[in-house]
Amino acid sequence: MYICVCDYTEKAETSLFVHIWVVVNKRENNGLKPMDAEQLRENAHKMVDFIADYYKTIENFPVLSQVQPGYLRELLPDSAPTQPESLQHIFDDIQAKILPGVTHWQSPNYFAYYPSNSSIAGFLGEMLSAGLNIVGFSWITSPAATELEMIVLDWLAKLIKLPDDFLSTGQGGGVIQGTASEAVLVVVLAARDNFLRRVGKNALEKLVVYASDQTHSALQKACQIAGIHPENCRMLTTNSTTSYALSPIVLNEAISNDITSGLIPFFLCGTVGTTSSTAVDPLGELGKIAKNNGMWFHVDAAYAGSACICPEYRHYIDGVEEADSFNMNAHKWFLTNFDCSVLWIKDRTALIQSLSTSPEFLKNKASQANMVVDYKDWQIPLGRRFRSLKLWMVLRLYGLENLQSYIRNHITLAKNFEEFVTQDPRFEIVTPRIYSLVYAVNSTGKIFISHTVLSGTYILRFAVGAPLTEESHVNAAWKVLQDEASALLSTSLG
Numbered sequence: 001m002y003i004c005v006c007d008y009t010e011k012a013e014t015s016l017f018v019h020i021w022v023v024v025n026k027r028e029n030n031g032l033k034p035m036d037a038e039q040l041r042e043n044a045h046k047m048v049d050f051i052a053d054y055y056k057t058i059e060n061f062p063v064l065s066q067v068q069p070g071y072l073r074e075l076l077p078d079s080a081p082t083q084p085e086s087l088q089h090i091f092d093d094i095q096a097k098i099l100p101g102v103t104h105w106q107s108p109n110y111f112a113y114y115p116s117n118s119s120i121a122g123f124l125g126e127m128l129s130a131g132l133n134i135v136g137f138s139w140i141t142s143p144a145a146t147e148l149e150m151i152v153l154d155w156l157a158k159l160i161k162l163p164d165d166f167l168s169t170g171q172g173g174g175v176i177q178g179t180a181s182e183a184v185l186v187v188v189l190a191a192r193d194n195f196l197r198r199v200g201k202n203a204l205e206k207l208v209v210y211a212s213d214q215t216h217s218a219l220q221k222a223c224q225i226a227g228i229h230p231e232n233c234r235m236l237t238t239n240s241t242t243s244y245a246l247s248p249i250v251l252n253e254a255i256s257n258d259i260t261s262g263l264i265p266f267f268l269c270g271t272v273g274t275t276s277s278t279a280v281d282p283l284g285e286l287g288k289i290a291k292n293n294g295m296w297f298h299v300d301a302a303y304a305g306s307a308c309i310c311p312e313y314r315h316y317i318d319g320v321e322e323a324d325s326f327n328m329n330a331h332k333w334f335l336t337n338f339d340c341s342v343l344w345i346k347d348r349t350a351l352i353q354s355l356s357t358s359p360e361f362l363k364n365k366a367s368q369a370n371m372v373v374d375y376k377d378w379q380i381p382l383g384r385r386f387r388s389l390k391l392w393m394v395l396r397l398y399g400l401e402n403l404q405s406y407i408r409n410h411i412t413l414a415k416n417f418e419e420f421v422t423q424d425p426r427f428e429i430v431t432p433r434i435y436s437l438v439y440a441v442n443s444t445g446k447i448f449i450s451h452t453v454l455s456g457t458y459i460l461r462f463a464v465g466a467p468l469t470e471e472s473h474v475n476a477a478w479k480v481l482q483d484e485a486s487a488l489l490s491t492s493l494g
């Protein structure tokens, strides 16, 4: 039974309503103790054992799930249970019904799309975050959540040598978003509103966004949400002569044409490590063009940004001084369990002006006095998890040197693989049939790779970056590819 007490106290000056909800569980009929510490200990230990065993046996599963669409509906009841079931019963179902429908992103034989790193440190941080289960939208809702996020993102900014303007000690700062898509959306909104404040709201349909045709579709989605006219999204053509990087000449031309037609260039997105070809846009030159035209310059380094902790790869983001915002996904290649996408911005006021609201029920002294960061004003949702714990654990439990060798090892493995491919002329021949090859390889369940299209040609994508991947896995993967290529060539020739 629930008792609800609503006490409406009208305060003279603020007309503040105070709601007091008293929730009483009627214990006689209902033994539910959803957060009994001893039950938690017992059950969570079992879950940790289950997950540890999963990692121990992860190579026994087909990497790409082999189930057919709708498989699960046949295996599970039509409605939720009325009476409680045992944890053991649920574990049995996970084994028999859920795991077959899982694609094993943490398998050492996973080479598709991009990596999504887990680690013990990331897992422990995730566990603590789930355990505390705070909702840290304003500083006051958990001061440690806000302050740790600011500190850890300043640490990370220093590790990849971002300019000081991005640090929280000045006008800028970092914020953890769920994904790179949310990161680019919030900066498009900030840039749009910044512009419209100056030129007037009616200009919305004239605003133009620029990026290369290799830019992640997240930008297009952001433009759709931000109300940018669909015809004003310039996805400028790239080609193999510039290794699919955006050419400053092409950008300049497009901007001049648009200005001549009375349109308003306002946003440029450069990418470091594009999804199809890992192209690196020339940030310095692009950034100068953006600055000359009063545009916002965002850098998307979602995948490749992590490599910049190694001095020998830092040059990929040379020119980032010109950027207004910079994003990398710590959940891709930085051992931080999903999700943790880090966005740094030079002028936090621009974000806050676009995204802040201040309803009466959230007002508090610290916020009113402007003494604190309230991350609710830096993101789309109100609620937010204590995600910086994961990154903090990763940085502290591993340390910079280990993280650098982690990245270097993957790059060496990828280079080995490149050697294999360039030494095998059949892979030129197979090119027109890459799609069938990818399909055949993934059907074996031994490895999982993906494909893309560049200049009209199907390309096989082989992304090395799973935490468990070792040299032996890359060698074995090459063997699978060779075997399937031979089989494909012999059937199509025979």
Ligand SMILES: *Cc1c(COP(=O)(O)O)cnc(C)c1O
Residues within 6 Å of the ligand: 114, 178, 179, 180, 181, 182, 216, 218, 271, 272, 273, 274, 275, 300, 301, 302, 303, 304, 329, 341
């Ligand atoms: C992965 C990736 C994205 C999209 O990532 P989400 O975090 O899933 O939104 C965007 N841009 C680049 C360059 C990426 O590698």
